[in-house]
Amino acid sequence: MQAPLARLKRPSALYRMLGDRVFVVVVTLLALGIVALSLGLGYYLYLGGAQAIERFGFWGFLTGTTWDPALKEEFGAWPYLVGTLLTSFCALFLSLFPAIAAAIYAAEYAPKWLVGIINYLVDLMAAVPSVVYGIWGIFVLAPFLRENLFLPAYLWTAEHAPGILPYLGNPSGYGFFTAVVILASMIIPYTTALARDAISLVPQAQREAAYALGATRWEVMRLAMLPYARGGILAGVILALGRALGETMAVAMVIGNTNIMLKLLGIPLLYPLFGPATTMPSVIALEFKEAVTDIHLSSLIALGFYLFLVAFVVNLLASYLINVFKVGGQRA
Amino acid sequence: MIRPEVKTTSGNVHEELPLRMETRGLSVFYGKKAGVREVSLPIYNNRVTALIGPSGCGKTTFLRALNRMHDLTPIARVTGEALLDGQNIYERGVDPVEIRRRVGMVFQKPNPFPTLSVYDNVVSGLKLVGIRHKGLLDEAVERSLTQAALWDEVKDRLRAPSMSLSGGQQQRLCIARALAVQPEVLLMDEPTSALDPISTQSIEDLMSELKKHVTIVIVTHNMQQAARVSDFTGYFLTGELVEFGPTNQIFTNPKDPRTEAYITGRFG
Numbered sequence: 001m002q003a004p005l006a007r008l009k010r011p012s013a014l015y016r017m018l019g020d021r022v023f024v025v026v027v028t029l030l031a032l033g034i035v036a037l038s039l040g041l042g043y044y045l046y047l048g049g050a051q052a053i054e055r056f057g058f059w060g061f062l063t064g065t066t067w068d069p070a071l072k073e074e075f076g077a078w079p080y081l082v083g084t085l086l087t088s089f090c091a092l093f094l095s096l097f098p099a100i101a102a103a104i105y106a107a108e109y110a111p112k113w114l115v116g117i118i119n120y121l122v123d124l125m126a127a128v129p130s131v132v133y134g135i136w137g138i139f140v141l142a143p144f145l146r147e148n149l150f151l152p153a154y155l156w157t158a159e160h161a162p163g164i165l166p167y168l169g170n171p172s173g174y175g176f177f178t179a180v181v182i183l184a185s186m187i188i189p190y191t192t193a194l195a196r197d198a199i200s201l202v203p204q205a206q207r208e209a210a211y212a213l214g215a216t217r218w219e220v221m222r223l224a225m226l227p228y229a230r231g232g233i234l235a236g237v238i239l240a241l242g243r244a245l246g247e248t249m250a251v252a253m254v255i256g257n258t259n260i261m262l263k264l265l266g267i268p269l270l271y272p273l274f275g276p277a278t279t280m281p282s283v284i285a286l287e288f289k290e291a292v293t294d295i296h297l298s299s300l301i302a303l304g305f306y307l308f309l310v311a312f313v314v315n316l317l318a319s320y321l322i323n324v325f326k327v328g329g330q331r332a
Numbered sequence: 333m334i335r336p337e338v339k340t341t342s343g344n345v346h347e348e349l350p351l352r353m354e355t356r357g358l359s360v361f362y363g364k365k366a367g368v369r370e371v372s373l374p375i376y377n378n379r380v381t382a383l384i385g386p387s388g389c390g391k392t393t394f395l396r397a398l399n400r401m402h403d404l405t406p407i408a409r410v411t412g413e414a415l416l417d418g419q420n421i422y423e424r425g426v427d428p429v430e431i432r433r434r435v436g437m438v439f440q441k442p443n444p445f446p447t448l449s450v451y452d453n454v455v456s457g458l459k460l461v462g463i464r465h466k467g468l469l470d471e472a473v474e475r476s477l478t479q480a481a482l483w484d485e486v487k488d489r490l491r492a493p494s495m496s497l498s499g500g501q502q503q504r505l506c507i508a509r510a511l512a513v514q515p516e517v518l519l520m521d522e523p524t525s526a527l528d529p530i531s532t533q534s535i536e537d538l539m540s541e542l543k544k545h546v547t548i549v550i551v552t553h554n555m556q557q558a559a560r561v562s563d564f565t566g567y568f569l570t571g572e573l574v575e576f577g578p579t580n581q582i583f584t585n586p587k588d589p590r591t592e593a594y595i596t597g598r599f600g
C-alpha cells in the first residue's frame with residue numbers, strides 16, 4: 001500500500017495555495033448567498049405587502065379580524081394567524097407522544113429487522129408529498145372522523161349539553177380537527193426521526209450508569225437516555241413545528257377555509273373544534289390567483305411576510321432552547 | 333450455605349474469612365471467542381480485591397460478569413457460576429435488576445448524569461426504588477458523599493450541575509451515587525485511570541474507610557495502586573486467572589513464574 005501513495009506527485013505549492021483560496025472564496029460566497037437570500041426574501045415580502053401594511057398599520061393588519069376583498073376591501077391577518085398557530089401547536093401536541101414513543105421503540109426495543117422497516121417507513125412518510133396527505137384526508141380521514149367521532153360527539157352534545165354546540169361547530173368532516181390530525185400525521189416522521197437519532201446517540205456509558213444502579217429498561221430510558229437526548233428531541237419537535245406552520249396543500253384541502261372565529265372573553269381566539277377554519281398558507285394559496293385588486297394582492301403578500309416573521313421568531317426561540325437544553329459538547 | 337471450595341494458590345489460610353461473592357468456573361464468551369475462561373475466585377466480605385494483568389486480559393470482562401452487565405451486550409454469553417451470598421446470580425429466575433442494586437459499579441470514565449444536579453445524581457438510585465422522603469434522601473446524600481470523600485467540597489453546591497465538578501470530583505460523585513443505594517459489593521473498573529494524581533490519591537485514600545461498609549473489587553492496571561489499596565489480588569493473563577492470594581504474598585512471593593515476571597517486570 002505504501003508504493004502507490006509514494007508515487008503520487010504532490011501538487012505544486014502554487015496550485016495548493018490557489019486551490020485553498022478558491023475554496024475559501026466559494027464557500028464564503030455560498031454562505032453569504034444564503035444570508036442574502038433569506039434577507040432578500042423577507043425584504044421583498046415586505047415590499048409586496050407594504051401597501052396593505054401601510055394602509056392598515058403593522059399592528060392593525062396583524063390584529064384586524066375582517067377579510068373582505070369584495071365589498072369593504074378591508075384586510076386583517078388575525079384569523080389566519082390564529083388558525084396557523086392553533087392548528088400547528090395542536091398538531092405538535094397530538095404528534096408528540098406517538099412520535100417519541102415510536103422513537104423510543106425504534107431506538108431501544110424493536111428487534112433489528114423491525115428497526116429497518118420502521119426507519120424505512122418513517123422516511124417514506126416524510127417524503128410523501130403533502131397533496132397526497134390531502135387526498136387521503138379528503139377521501140379517508142374526513143369521512144372516517146365524521147362518522148366515528150364528529151357525528152356521535154355532536155349528537156351526544158346536542159342531547160346533553162346543547163350550550164357548547166357552537167364550540168363543536170359543523171361536523172361535516174372538513175375543518176379544524178381534521179386539519180390538525182392531518183398535520184400531526186405529516187410531522188410525526190420528522191419528530192420520530194430526529195428523536196430516534198438523538199436517543200441512539202446517547203453514549204453507552206450513560207445507559208450503563210443507569211443499569212448499574214439497578215434501573216429497569218424503562219427507568220434507563222427515563223433516567224439516562226431521554227434527559228441526555230432532550231436537545232435532539234427538541235430539535236425534532238421544532239423542525240416539525242416549522243413544517244406544520246408552513247404546511248399548505250394538505251391543510252387547505254381539509255380545513256374548510258372559513259375565517260369565522262369564536263370569541264373567548266370577547267376576543268376572537270378560537271375556531272370550532274370540528275367546524276371549518278383557515279390558516280395563512282392556505283388562504284394565500286387559495287386566493288392568490290383570484291386576487292384582482294392591488295390591495296387584496298398586497299394583503300396576501302403581507303400575510304406571507306407575517307408568516308415569515310412567525311417562522312423567524314420560532315426558529316430563533318428554537319435555537320435558544322436547543323442551546324439551553326442540549327447536553328453534548330460539554331465536558332464529559 | 334454451601335461450603336465454598338476456595339482453590340487459591342495461598343492454600344486455605346483465609347478459609348475463616350466470610351465470602352461475599354465467589355465465581356466457579358466462570359467463562360464469558362464474545363461470540364465464539366472467550367473473554368475470560370474458567371475463573372474461580374473468592375471475594376471476601378469487607379475486603380478489597382484487586383484484579384491486575386496486562387491490557388486485554390479480561391479484567392473488565394470478569395468484573396462485568398459479577399453484576400450481570402453482560403446481559404446488555406447481545407453477543408456476550410456467560411457460563412459457570414457467580415455466587416452472591418451463596419446464590420448463583422445466573423440461575424434461572426434471578427432478576428438482574430435486583431442483582432445490580434446489590435452489586436454496584438463505578439466505571440473507568442466518570443459518567444454522572446449530565447442533566448442532573450450533584451444532589452439528584454446521588455439520589456437517582458434511591459428514587460428508582462421509590463424512596464421520595466426528603467429527610468431520608470438528604471441523609472443518604474450526606475452519608476454517601478462523605479463516604480466518597482466529596483462532601484466537604486460540594487456541600488455548599490449540592491444543586492449545582494454535576495458537570496460543573498472537576499473530573500476527579502465527578503468520579504467521586506459516581507462512587508457516591510453507587511454507594512447511596514447501600515450495595516453489598518462495589519465493582520470499580522480502573523476508577524482512577526482517567527484522573528490526575530491528586531484525585532487518584534483521594535480515591536485511594538477513601539477505599540480503606542469504604543471497605544468497612546462494602547466489599548470492593550477493583551480493576552487496576554497500576555500495580556502500585558493494587559499493592560496500596562487491596563487485601564487480595566488476582567492476576568489475569570489472556571483470559572485466565574493465573575494466581576490469586578493475599579496482596580502481600582502476590583507481590584512479595586508469587587507462586588507462579590508468570591506472575592513473578594509481570595510483577596518484577598512492572599516494578600522493575
Ligand SMILES: Nc1ncnc2c1ncn2[C@@H]1O[C@H](COP(=O)(O)OP(=O)(O)O)[C@@H](O)[C@H]1O
Nearest residue numbers: 362366367386387388389390391392393394405
Ligand atoms: N464487547 C466486546 N465484544 C467483543 N470482544 C470484546 C468485547 N469486550 C471485550 N472484548 C475482548 O475480550 C478480551 C478481554 O477484554 P477486557 O475484559 O476489556 O480486558 P481488560 O479489561 O483486561 O483490558 C479482549 O480480547 C477484548 O478484545
Ligand SMILES: [Mg+2]
Nearest residue numbers: 391392393521
Ligand atoms: Mg478494562
